[in-house]
Amino acid sequence: MQTDPSHYMIELREVTHAYKTKAGPLPVLDNLSLKVPENSFCAVVGPSGCGKSTLTRLVSGLMKPNEGQVWLHNTLVTSPRPTVGMAFQNPVLLEWRTILQNVLLPLEIVKSPMSKAQATERAHHLLDLVGLTGFAEKRPSELSGGMRQRASLCRSIIHKPDVLILDEPFGALDAFTREDLWCTMHDLREQEPFTCMLITHDLRESVFLADQVVVMSGRPAHAQYVLDVDIPGKRTLDDLYAPRSVEMLATLRHQIQVAQGRTAEGDDAPSPPPPPKPARSKPIPGAMQ
Amino acid sequence: MNDTARKVLAPTLFIVAILAFWEWAVWYNELPDFRMASPSDLIPRYIQFWDLFLIKSWETLWRTVVGLALAVVVGTLFGMIMGFSRFAREGLYPILVGFNAIPKATVVPIVALMFVGQHDFNTVLIAFMISFFPIAVSVSIGLSTLEPEYRDILRSLGASQATIFWKIALPKTLPEFFGALKVAVTLAFIGTNLMEIVSPHGRGLGDLFDSGRISADYPLMFAVLFALAALGILLFYVVVFLERIFAGWAERSPV
Numbered sequence: 190m191q192t193d194p195s196h197y198m199i200e201l202r203e204v205t206h207a208y209k210t211k212a213g214p215l216p217v218l219d220n221l222s223l224k225v226p227e228n229s230f231c232a233v234v235g236p237s238g239c240g241k242s243t244l245t246r247l248v249s250g251l252m253k254p255n256e257g258q259v260w261l262h263n264t265l266v267t268s269p270r271p272t273v274g275m276a277f278q279n280p281v282l283l284e285w286r287t288i289l290q291n292v293l294l295p296l297e298i299v300k301s302p303m304s305k306a307q308a309t310e311r312a313h314h315l316l317d318l319v320g321l322t323g324f325a326e327k328r329p330s331e332l333s334g335g336m337r338q339r340a341s342l343c344r345s346i347i348h349k350p351d352v353l354i355l356d357e358p359f360g361a362l363d364a365f366t367r368e369d370l371w372c373t374m375h376d377l378r379e380q381e382p383f384t385c386m387l388i389t390h391d392l393r394e395s396v397f398l399a400d401q402v403v404v405m406s407g408r409p410a411h412a413q414y415v416l417d418v419d420i421p422g423k424r425t426l427d428d429l430y431a432p433r434s435v436e437m438l439a440t441l442r443h444q445i446q447v448a449q450g451r452t453a454e455g456d457d458a459p460s461p462p463p464p465p466k467p468a469r470s471k472p473i474p475g476a477m478q
Numbered sequence: 479m480n481d482t483a484r485k486v487l488a489p490t491l492f493i494v495a496i497l498a499f500w501e502w503a504v505w506y507n508e509l510p511d512f513r514m515a516s517p518s519d520l521i522p523r524y525i526q527f528w529d530l531f532l533i534k535s536w537e538t539l540w541r542t543v544v545g546l547a548l549a550v551v552v553g554t555l556f557g558m559i560m561g562f563s564r565f566a567r568e569g570l571y572p573i574l575v576g577f578n579a580i581p582k583a584t585v586v587p588i589v590a591l592m593f594v595g596q597h598d599f600n601t602v603l604i605a606f607m608i609s610f611f612p613i614a615v616s617v618s619i620g621l622s623t624l625e626p627e628y629r630d631i632l633r634s635l636g637a638s639q640a641t642i643f644w645k646i647a648l649p650k651t652l653p654e655f656f657g658a659l660k661v662a663v664t665l666a667f668i669g670t671n672l673m674e675i676v677s678p679h680g681r682g683l684g685d686l687f688d689s690g691r692i693s694a695d696y697p698l699m700f701a702v703l704f705a706l707a708a709l710g711i712l713l714f715y716v717v718v719f720l721e722r723i724f725a726g727w728a729e730r731s732p733v
Protein backbone atom coordinates (compact mmCIF):
# COMPACT_ATOMS: atom_id res chain seq x y z
CA MET A 190 0.00 0.00 0.00
CA GLN A 191 1.30 3.42 -0.93
CA THR A 192 1.66 5.79 2.01
CA ASP A 193 2.03 9.50 2.22
CA PRO A 194 2.86 11.73 5.17
CA SER A 195 0.24 14.44 4.68
CA HIS A 196 -1.88 15.04 7.76
CA TYR A 197 -5.19 15.08 5.96
CA MET A 198 -7.71 12.37 6.69
CA ILE A 199 -9.43 12.61 3.31
CA GLU A 200 -7.55 13.93 0.35
CA LEU A 201 -8.53 13.95 -3.32
CA ARG A 202 -5.85 14.85 -5.83
CA GLU A 203 -6.96 15.98 -9.25
CA VAL A 204 -9.66 13.38 -9.49
CA THR A 205 -11.31 13.01 -12.87
CA HIS A 206 -14.08 10.54 -13.45
CA ALA A 207 -16.52 9.71 -16.21
CA TYR A 208 -19.32 7.15 -16.33
CA LYS A 209 -19.51 4.86 -19.29
CA THR A 210 -22.95 5.19 -20.81
CA LYS A 211 -24.52 3.94 -24.02
CA ALA A 212 -24.16 7.41 -25.46
CA GLY A 213 -20.43 7.46 -24.69
CA PRO A 214 -18.53 8.61 -21.63
CA LEU A 215 -20.29 11.06 -19.33
CA PRO A 216 -17.67 13.20 -17.58
CA VAL A 217 -18.79 13.83 -14.03
CA LEU A 218 -15.75 14.99 -12.07
CA ASP A 219 -13.03 17.09 -13.58
CA ASN A 220 -9.79 17.69 -11.73
CA LEU A 221 -11.41 17.77 -8.33
CA SER A 222 -9.06 18.35 -5.43
CA LEU A 223 -10.16 18.42 -1.85
CA LYS A 224 -8.61 18.15 1.59
CA VAL A 225 -10.26 17.33 4.87
CA PRO A 226 -8.11 17.40 8.04
CA GLU A 227 -8.53 14.74 10.70
CA ASN A 228 -11.63 15.10 12.85
CA SER A 229 -12.95 18.00 10.89
CA PHE A 230 -16.27 18.26 9.17
CA CYS A 231 -16.54 18.96 5.47
CA ALA A 232 -19.86 19.77 3.82
CA VAL A 233 -20.20 19.49 0.07
CA VAL A 234 -22.87 21.41 -1.78
CA GLY A 235 -23.53 21.75 -5.48
CA PRO A 236 -26.21 21.65 -8.12
CA SER A 237 -28.25 18.49 -8.52
CA GLY A 238 -26.56 15.91 -10.73
CA CYS A 239 -23.13 17.54 -10.48
CA GLY A 240 -21.47 14.42 -9.06
CA LYS A 241 -21.81 14.61 -5.29
CA SER A 242 -22.89 11.02 -4.84
CA THR A 243 -20.17 10.01 -7.27
CA LEU A 244 -17.69 11.76 -4.99
CA THR A 245 -18.88 9.74 -1.98
CA ARG A 246 -18.53 6.50 -3.91
CA LEU A 247 -14.96 7.42 -4.82
CA VAL A 248 -14.00 8.37 -1.27
CA SER A 249 -15.48 5.17 0.15
CA GLY A 250 -13.61 3.10 -2.42
CA LEU A 251 -16.75 1.68 -4.04
CA MET A 252 -15.40 3.00 -7.34
CA LYS A 253 -11.97 3.90 -8.59
CA PRO A 254 -11.45 7.25 -10.33
CA ASN A 255 -10.35 7.23 -13.96
CA GLU A 256 -7.59 9.64 -13.09
CA GLY A 257 -6.21 11.16 -9.93
CA GLN A 258 -5.98 9.70 -6.46
CA VAL A 259 -8.07 9.39 -3.36
CA TRP A 260 -6.19 9.17 -0.08
CA LEU A 261 -7.69 8.15 3.22
CA HIS A 262 -5.74 8.01 6.44
CA ASN A 263 -2.57 8.58 4.40
CA THR A 264 -3.06 5.47 2.33
CA LEU A 265 -4.18 5.30 -1.26
CA VAL A 266 -7.78 4.10 -1.57
CA THR A 267 -8.04 1.06 -3.82
CA SER A 268 -10.97 -0.76 -2.27
CA PRO A 269 -13.59 -0.18 0.44
CA ARG A 270 -12.40 -0.35 4.00
CA PRO A 271 -14.09 -1.12 7.31
CA THR A 272 -12.97 2.08 9.02
CA VAL A 273 -15.39 4.02 6.87
CA GLY A 274 -19.07 4.49 7.67
CA MET A 275 -21.45 5.43 4.92
CA ALA A 276 -25.08 6.52 4.76
CA PHE A 277 -26.43 6.43 1.24
CA GLN A 278 -28.74 8.93 -0.40
CA ASN A 279 -31.26 6.15 -0.81
CA PRO A 280 -31.45 4.64 2.70
CA VAL A 281 -31.74 0.96 1.83
CA LEU A 282 -32.62 -1.15 4.85
CA LEU A 283 -32.88 -4.93 4.69
CA GLU A 284 -36.60 -5.68 4.84
CA TRP A 285 -36.11 -9.09 6.44
CA ARG A 286 -34.37 -7.65 9.45
CA THR A 287 -35.67 -5.57 12.30
CA ILE A 288 -34.42 -2.01 12.67
CA LEU A 289 -32.08 -3.12 15.45
CA GLN A 290 -30.64 -5.92 13.30
CA ASN A 291 -30.23 -3.46 10.45
CA VAL A 292 -28.32 -1.05 12.64
CA LEU A 293 -26.10 -3.85 13.91
CA LEU A 294 -25.34 -5.14 10.39
CA PRO A 295 -21.89 -3.49 9.98
CA LEU A 296 -20.67 -5.22 13.14
CA GLU A 297 -21.26 -8.55 11.42
CA ILE A 298 -18.63 -7.53 8.86
CA VAL A 299 -16.25 -5.32 10.79
CA LYS A 300 -14.20 -6.61 13.68
CA SER A 301 -14.96 -4.60 16.76
CA PRO A 302 -13.86 -4.75 20.38
CA MET A 303 -17.49 -4.32 21.43
CA SER A 304 -19.24 -7.33 22.93
CA LYS A 305 -22.66 -8.28 21.64
CA ALA A 306 -24.36 -6.73 24.64
CA GLN A 307 -22.34 -3.53 24.31
CA ALA A 308 -23.17 -3.34 20.62
CA THR A 309 -26.86 -3.74 21.27
CA GLU A 310 -26.71 -1.11 23.96
CA ARG A 311 -24.92 1.25 21.59
CA ALA A 312 -27.51 0.59 18.89
CA HIS A 313 -30.32 1.43 21.28
CA HIS A 314 -28.46 4.54 22.38
CA LEU A 315 -28.03 5.72 18.78
CA LEU A 316 -31.66 5.00 17.97
CA ASP A 317 -32.64 7.09 20.99
CA LEU A 318 -30.41 9.92 19.80
CA VAL A 319 -32.10 10.11 16.40
CA GLY A 320 -35.56 9.87 17.91
CA LEU A 321 -36.35 6.26 17.08
CA THR A 322 -36.90 5.08 20.64
CA GLY A 323 -39.21 2.07 20.64
CA PHE A 324 -38.73 1.24 16.97
CA ALA A 325 -35.86 -1.22 17.42
CA GLU A 326 -38.02 -4.29 16.89
CA LYS A 327 -40.05 -2.85 14.00
CA ARG A 328 -39.53 -3.79 10.35
CA PRO A 329 -38.32 -1.18 7.85
CA SER A 330 -41.66 -1.36 6.03
CA GLU A 331 -43.32 0.00 9.15
CA LEU A 332 -41.22 3.18 9.14
CA SER A 333 -41.61 6.42 7.24
CA GLY A 334 -38.99 7.59 4.75
CA GLY A 335 -37.46 10.02 7.23
CA MET A 336 -37.36 7.38 9.94
CA ARG A 337 -35.58 4.98 7.61
CA GLN A 338 -33.02 7.68 6.87
CA ARG A 339 -32.40 8.08 10.56
CA ALA A 340 -32.04 4.33 11.04
CA SER A 341 -29.55 4.24 8.17
CA LEU A 342 -27.62 7.05 9.87
CA CYS A 343 -27.36 4.90 13.01
CA ARG A 344 -26.15 1.99 10.89
CA SER A 345 -23.40 4.13 9.39
CA ILE A 346 -21.85 4.98 12.75
CA ILE A 347 -22.52 1.85 14.80
CA HIS A 348 -18.97 0.53 14.26
CA LYS A 349 -17.33 3.82 15.30
CA PRO A 350 -15.78 4.60 11.90
CA ASP A 351 -12.91 7.07 11.58
CA VAL A 352 -14.43 8.52 8.46
CA LEU A 353 -18.12 9.10 8.07
CA ILE A 354 -19.60 9.77 4.66
CA LEU A 355 -23.17 11.01 4.61
CA ASP A 356 -25.06 11.54 1.37
CA GLU A 357 -27.98 13.89 2.08
CA PRO A 358 -28.91 12.02 5.26
CA PHE A 359 -31.49 14.57 6.33
CA GLY A 360 -33.13 15.02 2.93
CA ALA A 361 -36.47 13.44 3.77
CA LEU A 362 -36.86 15.09 7.15
CA ASP A 363 -39.07 17.93 8.25
CA ALA A 364 -37.33 21.15 9.31
CA PHE A 365 -37.74 20.56 13.05
CA THR A 366 -36.45 17.01 13.15
CA ARG A 367 -33.63 18.09 10.90
CA GLU A 368 -32.52 20.84 13.27
CA ASP A 369 -32.70 18.39 16.17
CA LEU A 370 -30.44 16.01 14.28
CA TRP A 371 -27.97 18.78 13.48
CA CYS A 372 -27.52 19.29 17.21
CA THR A 373 -27.28 15.52 17.67
CA MET A 374 -24.44 15.46 15.14
CA HIS A 375 -22.55 18.06 17.13
CA ASP A 376 -23.05 16.07 20.34
CA LEU A 377 -21.88 12.90 18.65
CA ARG A 378 -18.72 14.53 17.37
CA GLU A 379 -17.95 15.76 20.84
CA GLN A 380 -18.39 12.26 22.31
CA GLU A 381 -16.51 10.33 19.63
CA PRO A 382 -14.49 12.35 17.15
CA PHE A 383 -14.63 11.38 13.49
CA THR A 384 -13.86 12.98 10.16
CA CYS A 385 -17.01 13.64 8.24
CA MET A 386 -17.93 14.38 4.68
CA LEU A 387 -21.53 15.48 4.38
CA ILE A 388 -23.35 15.95 1.10
CA THR A 389 -26.25 18.32 1.42
CA HIS A 390 -28.39 20.75 -0.51
CA ASP A 391 -29.24 22.78 2.56
CA LEU A 392 -26.85 25.73 2.91
CA ARG A 393 -27.89 26.43 6.49
CA GLU A 394 -27.15 22.84 7.33
CA SER A 395 -23.70 23.10 5.77
CA VAL A 396 -22.82 26.27 7.67
CA PHE A 397 -24.19 25.00 10.96
CA LEU A 398 -22.43 21.64 10.84
CA ALA A 399 -19.24 22.08 8.89
CA ASP A 400 -15.76 23.47 9.43
CA GLN A 401 -15.38 23.76 5.71
CA VAL A 402 -17.98 24.01 2.95
CA VAL A 403 -16.98 22.96 -0.56
CA VAL A 404 -19.08 24.21 -3.44
CA MET A 405 -18.91 21.98 -6.47
CA SER A 406 -19.31 23.45 -9.92
CA GLY A 407 -21.78 22.15 -12.48
CA ARG A 408 -20.97 18.89 -14.27
CA PRO A 409 -18.17 18.00 -14.91
CA ALA A 410 -17.46 19.26 -11.43
CA HIS A 411 -14.41 20.59 -9.69
CA ALA A 412 -14.17 22.28 -6.30
CA GLN A 413 -15.29 25.73 -7.27
CA TYR A 414 -15.18 27.41 -3.91
CA VAL A 415 -14.12 26.49 -0.40
CA LEU A 416 -15.53 28.36 2.55
CA ASP A 417 -13.98 28.06 5.99
CA VAL A 418 -16.72 28.34 8.56
CA ASP A 419 -15.42 30.36 11.49
CA ILE A 420 -18.06 30.15 14.14
CA PRO A 421 -16.10 29.78 17.38
CA GLY A 422 -17.14 27.63 20.32
CA LYS A 423 -20.14 25.37 20.62
CA ARG A 424 -22.65 26.26 17.96
CA THR A 425 -26.29 26.89 18.60
CA LEU A 426 -29.05 27.34 16.07
CA ASP A 427 -29.12 31.05 16.92
CA ASP A 428 -25.62 31.40 15.50
CA LEU A 429 -27.20 30.94 12.09
CA TYR A 430 -28.80 34.36 12.42
CA ALA A 431 -25.60 36.15 13.42
CA PRO A 432 -24.39 38.67 10.80
CA ARG A 433 -21.28 36.58 10.03
CA SER A 434 -23.40 33.52 9.25
CA VAL A 435 -25.80 35.50 7.12
CA GLU A 436 -22.84 36.78 5.16
CA MET A 437 -21.46 33.26 4.67
CA LEU A 438 -24.85 32.00 3.55
CA ALA A 439 -25.09 34.80 1.00
CA THR A 440 -21.65 33.94 -0.35
CA LEU A 441 -22.59 30.28 -0.65
CA ARG A 442 -25.88 31.10 -2.32
CA HIS A 443 -24.04 33.21 -4.82
CA GLN A 444 -21.50 30.47 -5.48
CA ILE A 445 -24.28 27.96 -6.08
CA GLN A 446 -25.80 30.29 -8.62
CA VAL A 447 -22.47 30.50 -10.35
CA ALA A 448 -22.24 26.71 -10.30
CA GLN A 449 -25.67 26.49 -11.84
CA GLY A 450 -24.51 28.85 -14.55
CA ARG A 451 -27.04 31.50 -13.66
CA THR A 452 -24.47 34.20 -12.86
CA ALA A 453 -21.22 34.95 -14.62
CA GLU A 454 -18.23 33.68 -12.62
CA GLY A 455 -15.72 36.15 -11.27
CA ASP A 456 -18.49 38.34 -9.96
CA ASP A 457 -17.25 37.99 -6.40
CA ALA A 458 -19.69 40.05 -4.39
CA PRO A 459 -23.01 38.49 -3.41
CA SER A 460 -25.56 39.48 -6.00
CA PRO A 461 -27.86 42.27 -4.89
CA PRO A 462 -31.43 41.28 -4.09
CA PRO A 463 -33.80 41.74 -7.03
CA PRO A 464 -35.73 44.99 -7.00
CA PRO A 465 -39.13 44.69 -5.37
CA LYS A 466 -41.90 43.99 -7.82
CA PRO A 467 -44.29 46.89 -8.37
CA ALA A 468 -47.49 46.36 -6.47
CA ARG A 469 -50.29 45.27 -8.70
CA SER A 470 -52.88 48.02 -8.72
CA LYS A 471 -55.23 47.09 -11.49
CA PRO A 472 -57.21 43.87 -11.20
CA ILE A 473 -56.48 41.40 -13.98
CA PRO A 474 -59.39 41.57 -16.40
CA GLY A 475 -61.60 38.53 -16.14
CA ALA A 476 -59.72 37.05 -13.20
CA MET A 477 -62.59 37.23 -10.78
CA GLN A 478 -65.49 36.38 -13.06
CA MET B 479 -66.44 -12.79 11.44
CA ASN B 480 -62.96 -13.26 12.82
CA ASP B 481 -60.02 -14.15 10.62
CA THR B 482 -59.30 -17.77 11.56
CA ALA B 483 -62.98 -18.72 11.60
CA ARG B 484 -63.31 -17.36 8.08
CA LYS B 485 -60.20 -19.14 6.85
CA VAL B 486 -61.61 -22.49 8.00
CA LEU B 487 -65.26 -21.86 7.33
CA ALA B 488 -65.05 -20.41 3.84
CA PRO B 489 -63.30 -23.34 2.12
CA THR B 490 -65.37 -25.90 4.05
CA LEU B 491 -68.55 -24.20 2.94
CA PHE B 492 -67.49 -24.11 -0.68
CA ILE B 493 -66.37 -27.74 -0.70
CA VAL B 494 -69.62 -28.93 0.85
CA ALA B 495 -71.65 -26.85 -1.62
CA ILE B 496 -69.77 -28.20 -4.63
CA LEU B 497 -70.02 -31.81 -3.43
CA ALA B 498 -73.74 -31.37 -2.80
CA PHE B 499 -74.27 -29.93 -6.25
CA TRP B 500 -72.30 -32.74 -7.80
CA GLU B 501 -74.25 -35.40 -5.95
CA TRP B 502 -77.48 -33.74 -6.98
CA ALA B 503 -76.45 -33.35 -10.63
CA VAL B 504 -75.53 -37.03 -10.96
CA TRP B 505 -78.75 -38.11 -9.30
CA TYR B 506 -80.93 -35.67 -11.29
CA ASN B 507 -79.46 -36.65 -14.67
CA GLU B 508 -79.50 -40.31 -13.69
CA LEU B 509 -75.93 -40.72 -14.91
CA PRO B 510 -74.54 -44.25 -14.68
CA ASP B 511 -71.33 -44.96 -12.77
CA PHE B 512 -69.14 -45.17 -15.83
CA ARG B 513 -70.19 -41.71 -17.06
CA MET B 514 -69.88 -39.95 -13.76
CA ALA B 515 -69.45 -41.26 -10.25
CA SER B 516 -71.09 -39.32 -7.46
CA PRO B 517 -69.35 -38.44 -4.19
CA SER B 518 -71.42 -41.00 -2.33
CA ASP B 519 -69.98 -43.72 -4.59
CA LEU B 520 -66.47 -42.83 -3.51
CA ILE B 521 -66.81 -43.46 0.21
CA PRO B 522 -67.19 -47.25 -0.14
CA ARG B 523 -63.97 -47.30 -2.21
CA TYR B 524 -62.03 -45.44 0.45
CA ILE B 525 -63.35 -47.85 3.08
CA GLN B 526 -62.62 -50.91 0.97
CA PHE B 527 -59.11 -49.89 -0.12
CA TRP B 528 -57.96 -47.65 2.72
CA ASP B 529 -54.68 -49.50 3.22
CA LEU B 530 -53.89 -49.34 -0.50
CA PHE B 531 -54.69 -45.64 -0.54
CA LEU B 532 -52.27 -45.03 2.32
CA ILE B 533 -49.44 -47.08 0.82
CA LYS B 534 -49.84 -45.66 -2.68
CA SER B 535 -50.18 -42.10 -1.43
CA TRP B 536 -46.97 -42.48 0.51
CA GLU B 537 -45.16 -43.78 -2.60
CA THR B 538 -46.39 -40.87 -4.68
CA LEU B 539 -45.62 -38.42 -1.92
CA TRP B 540 -42.05 -39.36 -1.16
CA ARG B 541 -41.04 -39.58 -4.80
CA THR B 542 -42.54 -36.18 -5.47
CA VAL B 543 -40.72 -34.68 -2.50
CA VAL B 544 -37.38 -36.23 -3.45
CA GLY B 545 -37.78 -35.02 -7.05
CA LEU B 546 -38.65 -31.57 -5.82
CA ALA B 547 -35.73 -31.51 -3.40
CA LEU B 548 -33.39 -32.39 -6.26
CA ALA B 549 -34.99 -29.66 -8.35
CA VAL B 550 -34.40 -27.17 -5.54
CA VAL B 551 -30.73 -28.08 -5.21
CA VAL B 552 -29.95 -28.23 -8.93
CA GLY B 553 -32.27 -25.35 -9.82
CA THR B 554 -30.72 -23.10 -7.19
CA LEU B 555 -27.26 -24.04 -8.40
CA PHE B 556 -28.13 -23.25 -12.01
CA GLY B 557 -29.90 -20.09 -10.87
CA MET B 558 -26.80 -18.97 -8.98
CA ILE B 559 -24.54 -19.62 -11.93
CA MET B 560 -26.85 -17.74 -14.27
CA GLY B 561 -27.49 -15.01 -11.72
CA PHE B 562 -23.85 -14.20 -11.19
CA SER B 563 -22.42 -14.70 -14.65
CA ARG B 564 -23.98 -12.96 -17.57
CA PHE B 565 -21.99 -15.18 -19.88
CA ALA B 566 -23.45 -18.31 -18.33
CA ARG B 567 -26.93 -16.78 -18.34
CA GLU B 568 -26.87 -15.97 -22.01
CA GLY B 569 -25.40 -19.35 -22.84
CA LEU B 570 -27.65 -21.52 -20.67
CA TYR B 571 -30.96 -19.75 -20.98
CA PRO B 572 -31.96 -20.92 -24.48
CA ILE B 573 -30.95 -24.46 -23.59
CA LEU B 574 -33.10 -24.44 -20.47
CA VAL B 575 -36.03 -22.97 -22.37
CA GLY B 576 -35.74 -25.67 -25.02
CA PHE B 577 -35.44 -28.37 -22.40
CA ASN B 578 -38.47 -27.04 -20.60
CA ALA B 579 -40.49 -26.92 -23.82
CA ILE B 580 -40.24 -30.68 -24.41
CA PRO B 581 -43.55 -32.23 -23.27
CA LYS B 582 -42.54 -34.50 -20.42
CA ALA B 583 -45.09 -37.13 -21.49
CA THR B 584 -42.77 -37.87 -24.41
CA VAL B 585 -39.78 -38.15 -22.11
CA VAL B 586 -41.45 -40.69 -19.85
CA PRO B 587 -41.19 -43.71 -22.21
CA ILE B 588 -37.62 -42.75 -23.09
CA VAL B 589 -36.59 -42.55 -19.47
CA ALA B 590 -38.44 -45.79 -18.75
CA LEU B 591 -36.38 -47.46 -21.47
CA MET B 592 -33.12 -45.85 -20.48
CA PHE B 593 -33.29 -47.01 -16.90
CA VAL B 594 -35.34 -50.16 -17.22
CA GLY B 595 -36.77 -51.37 -13.96
CA GLN B 596 -35.43 -48.43 -11.90
CA HIS B 597 -38.97 -47.31 -11.18
CA ASP B 598 -38.31 -45.10 -8.20
CA PHE B 599 -35.36 -43.49 -9.88
CA ASN B 600 -37.30 -42.87 -13.09
CA THR B 601 -40.21 -41.31 -11.27
CA VAL B 602 -37.99 -39.05 -9.21
CA LEU B 603 -36.13 -38.08 -12.37
CA ILE B 604 -39.30 -37.00 -14.19
CA ALA B 605 -40.54 -35.10 -11.12
CA PHE B 606 -37.18 -33.35 -10.99
CA MET B 607 -37.00 -32.59 -14.72
CA ILE B 608 -40.43 -31.05 -14.86
CA SER B 609 -40.03 -28.86 -11.79
CA PHE B 610 -36.52 -27.49 -11.82
CA PHE B 611 -36.98 -24.87 -14.53
CA PRO B 612 -39.07 -22.33 -12.60
CA ILE B 613 -36.68 -22.55 -9.67
CA ALA B 614 -33.59 -21.95 -11.80
CA VAL B 615 -35.21 -19.02 -13.56
CA SER B 616 -36.52 -17.35 -10.42
CA VAL B 617 -33.22 -17.66 -8.56
CA SER B 618 -31.26 -16.31 -11.52
CA ILE B 619 -33.63 -13.39 -11.99
CA GLY B 620 -33.66 -12.68 -8.27
CA LEU B 621 -29.88 -12.57 -8.14
CA SER B 622 -29.28 -10.66 -11.36
CA THR B 623 -31.83 -7.98 -10.55
CA LEU B 624 -30.54 -7.32 -7.04
CA GLU B 625 -30.29 -3.55 -6.79
CA PRO B 626 -26.67 -2.39 -6.53
CA GLU B 627 -27.66 -0.27 -3.53
CA TYR B 628 -28.15 -3.46 -1.54
CA ARG B 629 -24.71 -4.75 -2.41
CA ASP B 630 -23.15 -1.38 -1.63
CA ILE B 631 -24.27 -1.45 2.00
CA LEU B 632 -21.92 -4.33 2.67
CA ARG B 633 -19.41 -3.64 -0.07
CA SER B 634 -18.65 -0.24 1.43
CA LEU B 635 -17.46 -2.05 4.55
CA GLY B 636 -15.12 -4.30 2.61
CA ALA B 637 -17.31 -7.43 2.81
CA SER B 638 -16.46 -10.36 0.56
CA GLN B 639 -18.69 -11.55 -2.30
CA ALA B 640 -19.58 -14.64 -0.29
CA THR B 641 -20.71 -12.55 2.67
CA ILE B 642 -22.78 -10.36 0.39
CA PHE B 643 -24.40 -13.46 -1.05
CA TRP B 644 -25.30 -14.95 2.34
CA LYS B 645 -26.41 -11.76 4.03
CA ILE B 646 -28.08 -9.91 1.18
CA ALA B 647 -28.57 -11.73 -2.11
CA LEU B 648 -29.89 -14.99 -0.69
CA PRO B 649 -32.48 -13.59 1.72
CA LYS B 650 -33.51 -10.99 -0.81
CA THR B 651 -34.33 -13.70 -3.39
CA LEU B 652 -36.32 -15.87 -0.98
CA PRO B 653 -39.76 -14.43 -1.86
CA GLU B 654 -39.16 -15.11 -5.57
CA PHE B 655 -37.78 -18.51 -4.73
CA PHE B 656 -40.89 -19.48 -2.81
CA GLY B 657 -43.10 -18.11 -5.56
CA ALA B 658 -41.36 -20.51 -7.93
CA LEU B 659 -41.45 -23.33 -5.40
CA LYS B 660 -45.26 -23.12 -5.28
CA VAL B 661 -45.33 -23.68 -9.03
CA ALA B 662 -42.62 -26.33 -8.85
CA VAL B 663 -44.30 -28.42 -6.17
CA THR B 664 -47.41 -28.79 -8.32
CA LEU B 665 -45.29 -29.59 -11.36
CA ALA B 666 -43.27 -32.22 -9.51
CA PHE B 667 -46.49 -33.82 -8.40
CA ILE B 668 -47.73 -33.91 -11.98
CA GLY B 669 -44.40 -35.40 -13.04
CA THR B 670 -44.65 -38.24 -10.55
CA ASN B 671 -48.16 -39.12 -11.63
CA LEU B 672 -47.24 -38.85 -15.28
CA MET B 673 -44.61 -41.53 -14.80
CA GLU B 674 -46.92 -43.72 -12.74
CA ILE B 675 -49.73 -43.61 -15.29
CA VAL B 676 -47.93 -43.43 -18.64
CA SER B 677 -45.47 -46.13 -17.73
CA PRO B 678 -47.31 -48.29 -15.19
CA HIS B 679 -45.03 -50.13 -12.82
CA GLY B 680 -47.24 -50.93 -9.87
CA ARG B 681 -46.41 -48.02 -7.61
CA GLY B 682 -48.07 -44.85 -6.43
CA LEU B 683 -51.58 -43.52 -6.75
CA GLY B 684 -51.13 -43.71 -10.50
CA ASP B 685 -51.06 -47.48 -10.15
CA LEU B 686 -54.30 -47.47 -8.18
CA PHE B 687 -55.81 -45.32 -10.89
CA ASP B 688 -54.59 -47.74 -13.51
CA SER B 689 -56.07 -50.75 -11.75
CA GLY B 690 -59.35 -48.87 -11.54
CA ARG B 691 -59.22 -48.38 -15.28
CA ILE B 692 -58.33 -52.02 -16.00
CA SER B 693 -61.04 -53.45 -13.77
CA ALA B 694 -63.58 -50.88 -14.99
CA ASP B 695 -64.01 -49.62 -11.43
CA TYR B 696 -64.91 -46.05 -12.31
CA PRO B 697 -65.70 -44.84 -8.81
CA LEU B 698 -62.21 -45.99 -7.81
CA MET B 699 -60.71 -43.79 -10.52
CA PHE B 700 -62.64 -40.83 -9.19
CA ALA B 701 -61.61 -41.72 -5.66
CA VAL B 702 -57.97 -41.61 -6.77
CA LEU B 703 -58.50 -38.17 -8.32
CA PHE B 704 -59.72 -36.91 -4.97
CA ALA B 705 -56.83 -38.46 -3.11
CA LEU B 706 -54.47 -36.77 -5.58
CA ALA B 707 -56.16 -33.43 -5.04
CA ALA B 708 -55.86 -33.83 -1.28
CA LEU B 709 -52.17 -34.69 -1.59
CA GLY B 710 -51.63 -31.73 -3.92
CA ILE B 711 -53.26 -29.39 -1.42
CA LEU B 712 -51.14 -30.82 1.38
CA LEU B 713 -47.89 -30.32 -0.56
CA PHE B 714 -48.83 -26.80 -1.62
CA TYR B 715 -49.64 -25.70 1.88
CA VAL B 716 -46.45 -27.17 3.27
CA VAL B 717 -44.63 -24.82 0.88
CA VAL B 718 -46.85 -21.93 1.96
CA PHE B 719 -46.03 -22.76 5.56
CA LEU B 720 -42.29 -22.77 4.85
CA GLU B 721 -42.67 -19.49 3.00
CA ARG B 722 -44.31 -17.94 6.07
CA ILE B 723 -41.36 -18.98 8.17
CA PHE B 724 -38.52 -18.02 5.85
CA ALA B 725 -39.94 -15.17 3.78
CA GLY B 726 -42.78 -13.96 5.96
CA TRP B 727 -41.23 -10.48 6.01
CA ALA B 728 -42.18 -9.99 2.36
CA GLU B 729 -45.84 -10.37 3.18
CA ARG B 730 -47.50 -7.00 3.62
CA SER B 731 -50.12 -6.79 6.27
CA PRO B 732 -53.45 -6.13 4.56
CA VAL B 733 -54.20 -2.42 4.42
Ligand SMILES: Nc1ncnc2c1ncn2[C@@H]1O[C@H](COP(=O)(O)OP(=O)(O)OP(=O)(O)O)[C@@H](O)[C@H]1O
Nearest residue numbers: 208209210215217236237238239240241242243244
Ligand atom coordinates in the same frame (compact mmCIF):
# COMPACT_ATOMS: atom_id res chain seq x y z
N1 LIG C 1 -24.03 4.47 -12.54
C1 LIG C 1 -24.10 5.53 -13.38
N2 LIG C 1 -23.98 5.35 -14.71
C2 LIG C 1 -24.03 6.40 -15.55
N3 LIG C 1 -24.22 7.66 -15.16
C3 LIG C 1 -24.36 7.90 -13.85
C4 LIG C 1 -24.31 6.86 -12.90
N4 LIG C 1 -24.47 7.40 -11.67
C5 LIG C 1 -24.63 8.71 -11.86
N5 LIG C 1 -24.55 9.05 -13.16
C6 LIG C 1 -24.61 10.39 -13.73
O1 LIG C 1 -23.58 11.14 -13.15
C7 LIG C 1 -24.02 12.42 -12.81
C8 LIG C 1 -23.73 12.70 -11.37
O2 LIG C 1 -24.48 11.82 -10.56
P1 LIG C 1 -24.50 11.93 -8.99
O3 LIG C 1 -25.43 10.91 -8.48
O4 LIG C 1 -23.11 11.86 -8.50
O5 LIG C 1 -25.08 13.40 -8.77
P2 LIG C 1 -25.44 14.14 -7.42
O6 LIG C 1 -24.61 15.37 -7.37
O7 LIG C 1 -25.34 13.22 -6.27
O8 LIG C 1 -26.95 14.57 -7.65
P3 LIG C 1 -28.11 14.77 -6.57
O9 LIG C 1 -27.84 16.04 -5.86
O10 LIG C 1 -29.34 14.88 -7.40
O11 LIG C 1 -28.10 13.59 -5.68
C9 LIG C 1 -25.50 12.48 -13.15
O12 LIG C 1 -25.65 13.23 -14.33
C10 LIG C 1 -25.90 11.07 -13.39
O13 LIG C 1 -26.79 11.01 -14.48
Ligand SMILES: [Mg+2]
Nearest residue numbers: 241242243278
Ligand atom coordinates in the same frame (compact mmCIF):
# COMPACT_ATOMS: atom_id res chain seq x y z
MG1 LIG D 1 -26.67 12.35 -5.05
